[in-house]
Amino acid sequence: MAQLIEISDPDDPRLGDYRDLRDVQLRRSLEAEHGLFIAEGEKVVRRAVEAGFAPRSFLMAPRWLDGLAEVLATTEAPCYVLSEDLAEEVTGFHVHRGALASLHRQPLAPLEQVLTGARSVLVLEDVVDHTNVGAIFRSGAALGFDAVLLSPRCADPLYRRSIKVAMGAVFTMPWTRLPDWAEALPTLTAAGFTTVALTLAPDATPIEQAVADVDRLALVLGSEGPGLSARWQASADRRAIIEMREGIDSLNVAAATAVACYVAARRPGAHR
Template sequence: MAEMTHVDDLDDPRLGDYVRLRDVQLRTKLESDRGIYLAEGEKVVRRAVEAGHRPRSFLMAPRWVDALADVLDRSDAPCFVLDEPRIEELTGFHVHRGALAALERPEPVPAAEVLADARRVVVVEDLVDHTNIGAVFRSVAAFGFDAVLLSPRCADPFYRRSIKVAMGAVFRLPHARLDDWYGAPTLLRDAGFTTYAMTLAPDAVPLSDVDTDVERLAVVVGAEGHGLSDHWQREADVRVTIPMADGVDSLNVASSVAVACWHLR
């Protein structure tokens, strides 16, 4: 059972995992160095623990201690209890869901292992916005796709904002970051995947016209703005677009993933 500890001193080193949560650059380095990630909110904290991730500590307002009592009962990590104004002072923002946990970051999984049993995957190139990464994971999970592959420059799916937007989908959805991004099309081709590059190119096939009767397929999307690289657009088996009404040139990348996953599910 977690040990309840009421803390008054915000400089207490035991609270170091929770400082300045809005400072993305600081948090990215700190969490990487310490091998942790932060989960926010009762549902997300619960899903992280249920997925088998090991808590390093909990931080919560008194009103959430009872709500997460069953989770705390299963852990020997300390639970630091602070009033909500003090949590806001420590973290740098209003934690309106009142509960946080620092958990041990899972070891990376090789792409070959992620692809081994997958039939439907989404491949993401250079998407650096944490909110969009979280939304992509949520859509991929919602429409029954099996996995996500990320380019080296993609945002961290285990960053607090990504996890929150994904509602914890990152905990159960296999994913891998590919170091050899240039060779990714060959990797997927050799694994038997047909690749569908989402693009606004004039020769792209409307999504409603693509052949979905393939054994293994990968939807490939790029970053907001410039979209997929020329390399991926050349190497993909099919270039695909989502037809839109006149005057609308594109969708948010996470919305595009949702539409494509629903159609190709």
């Protein structure tokens, strides 16, 4: 069972994993150096532990101890107990959900393993906003997609904000980073997937038509600003568009993903 340790000093070195959680650059270097990530909120912390991620420690206000008692009973990792005001001083924001956990990262699975048995996957090129990445994971998981593949420059799915928005879907949805950006889409085509890129290209067809006869689908989405690179647009097997009312800007990438996943999940044979 976790050891409960009361903390009264915000500078206590044992709280290092939780310091300045809003400083993205600091968190990137610290989390990469120590191979950790932070989960926030009772539900998300529970889902992370249930998914097999080993805790390094917990940080929570006293009123959250009972709610996570069964999780704390499964580990010997320390649980630092401190007031919510003190937690805010340490983390840099109001921890209104009351519970945080620092957990060990796991090695990324090889691409071949992630694709095994998959019929529908999401492929993201340079989606750099953590909120969008989390929302995409949540939509994909909710609508029956089997995995997410990320280009090297995509935001970290295990960054605290991504996890929070995804409500823990990043723990159960298989994902990995693509080892070769340039040949990513041809590699998926060779593996038996039809790559369908969401784009405003002149030859794009409505998403309903583009995916209707697809057996194994790789739905390809681009970055928040410029969208897909010219290389990825050209190397995709098909180009698709979400038809919209004239004069309206295109959807945010997270919203576009949700619409496209909904359509793709209803294609014949999507869930064989």
